[in-house]
Amino acid sequence: MDELNVINAKRQFDIGNFDFGGKEKIYISGPCSVESYDSMREIAKELKAIGVNMLRGGIYKPRTSPHDFQGIGDDGLSILSSIKKEFDIPVSTEILDIRDIEKAVNHIDVIQIGTRNMYNYTLLNEVAKTKLPIILKRGMSATIREWILAAEYIAKAGNNKIIFCERGIRSFETITRNTIDINAVAYMKEVYNLPVIVDPSHGTGIRDIVKRTSFAAIACGADGLIIESHVNPDNAISDAAQTIDIKTMKEIIDTGNKINSLLL
Incomplete structure (x- = not known):
């Protein structure tokens, strides 16, 4: 494992006007899906006011059922771009297809790779070429080693701005949507000290326990x-x-900031 390029990836790098991977915790938030300009503007205004560092919003949505809402597509790029400029806040969205990279790259600051595409090595190679920071979500049934090796495709392609995202893994438990692997977060920080964020929304699937799991993360x-x-x-x-x-x-x-201050 020590021979991997990803081990030499940056522990800290700038995104917009903040330092990712430093002492301060970074908060990324926004709706699952971009719905309209007006709703996104209202959400962005509120989130910027409370100290959110980056706005997230899905425009290409990979849904388990083909009958579910699939996102508003390319129209969402202009919305994100307008919101980014108006509120001076970085934006992130998920890319599903290599054909969408060129369209998106000039509108967003960070690319998300979702759980279903962690194993899509062709996509990983292509998004790496943008040199944008990449949020790499852990595959829903992926081991930590497989997760690191997926990141290796990005690093080997010349992009060392990688943010690992623990978003919960599939287990025998069905009460929650997934099972957040706190062990993985501790391991990645202890052994490799690589940037890691946690997604308690997908990790739990339950609004009322997102806050508690956020504090644990x-x-x-x-x-x-x-x-x-x-x-x-x-x-x-x-x-x-x-x-x-x-x-x-x-x-x-x-x-979260109070908890972090106790750990510094």
Whole structure:
């Protein structure tokens, strides 16, 4: 494992006006799906005011059922681009297809690779060429070694701005959507000290326990959180059950920073 290029990836790098992987925790939030310019603007305004560092919003949505909402597609890029400029906040979205990379690269600051595409090595090679930071979500049934090797494709292609994202793995448990592997976060920070964030939204699938699992992730050493939020969570087009409101997001940031201060 010590011969891997990814081990030499950057522990810290700038995104917008903040330092990722430093002492301060980074909070990424926004709706599961970009719905419209007006709703995205309202969400961005609220999140920027409470200290969120980066806005997330899906425009190409990989859904288990082909009958579910698949995102608004290319129209979402212009929305994200406008919001980014108006509020001076970096934006991130998931890329599913190599054909969408060229269209997206000038509109976003960070590329997300979702759990289903962690094993899509062709896609990993291509997004690496953009030189944008890459959030690499762990495959839903991936081992830690497989996760690191997926990142190796990005690093080997010349991009060392890699952010690992623990988003919960599939287990025998069915009460929660997934099982957040806190062990993985602790291991990655202890053994490799690589940038790791946690996604308690997909990790739990339950709005009411996102806050508690967020605190556990920060206490375990995660460099930040990526959380689905909305000004009206019950009316979110996708993933409403796990989407929190802005008030809860503020509580997570405030308490998360207090927890972090105790660990410094």
